[in-house]
Amino acid sequence: MDVTILLVEDEEGLRTLLTSELQFEDYEVISCASGESALEEFQERQGKISLIILDWMLPGIDGLGVLRKIRRHNEVPVIMMTARDYVGDKVSGLDAGADDYITKPFETEELLARIRVILRHKQSKVQDDRKYQVGALMLNTKTRQVLFDDQEIQLTQREFDLLLVFMKHEGEVLTRDDLLDLVWGTSFDGQVNIVDVYVRYLRKKLDGYVEEQLIQTVRGVGYKLQSDDEKENI
Structure with a gap:
């Protein structure tokens, strides 16, 4: 599988190093030093970029701004x-649609491992084009x-992925560690x-449509998604 990575980093030394390391791994690399140039490259090559490595602190439009613009129309x-090693910043990035984050300074091997996990996850999504249904929720x-009953529920990418995991494992109790691995990936090193x-x-989001709470807390263990029919049989 040919993989093209858009690398966005304004520090020339790090950009050059990462470009070299990624090319050594047989990835095609497009490198940019600013948010504006990243958006231009992404627009020109839309559909050809497999993954973006995006620095938060950029001149002009920062990384979070770039991410939000891309997420309006694309789920690369x-x-x-x-x-930044603050939980609030990391949550902001993830909530804006980032699939993962890595804190500087980092080892190149760690970044390469995260890339492999995300690309495997992306491939599994391509292979899993199907519908899941729990009651009136599809x-x-x-x-x-x-x-839900033909009304569309707007979810962020992370919320969608989380719901997908719950629906795939309907009725099963999933621990927080299970959910971290299945939604955020095994390389995620943030807080549980x-x-x-x-x-x-x-x-x-679901409460506005579903009368009863589908996602149940299993005290001391984790969570499970349970349909109304299952609740009636308990």
Whole structure:
């Protein structure tokens, strides 16, 4: 599989180093030093870029701004690079649609491992074009739509991925570690409580449509998605 990576980093030394390392791994690399040039390259090559490695602190439009503009129309995987080691910043990046983040300074091998995980995840999504249904709630992986009684529920990419995991494992109890591995990837090194944050986001979105809470808390263990029919049989 040919993989083209858009690398966005304003520090010339790091940009040159990463370009060399990625090319050594047989990735095609397009490198940019600013948010504006990244958006231009992405627009010109839309559909050909497999993954974006995006620095947070950029001149002009910062990385978060670039990510938000891209996420309006495209779900290409994005790894954020940041010198910020604050949970709030990381949550902001993930909530804006980043698939992963890595904190500077980092070892190149760690970045390469994260790239491999995301590309495997992307490939599995391509192979999993199907519909999942729990009661009146329907999720379509091909169109990335979630419907309840034909009403569309707007979810962020992370919320969609989380709901997809719950629907794939309907009725099963999933621990926080299970959800971290299945949604954020095994290389994720953030705090486990990010699962609770996103379950809360997802519940809030679903509550506007579903009369009873589908995502149940299993105290001391984790969460499970349970349909109304299953609840009646308990």
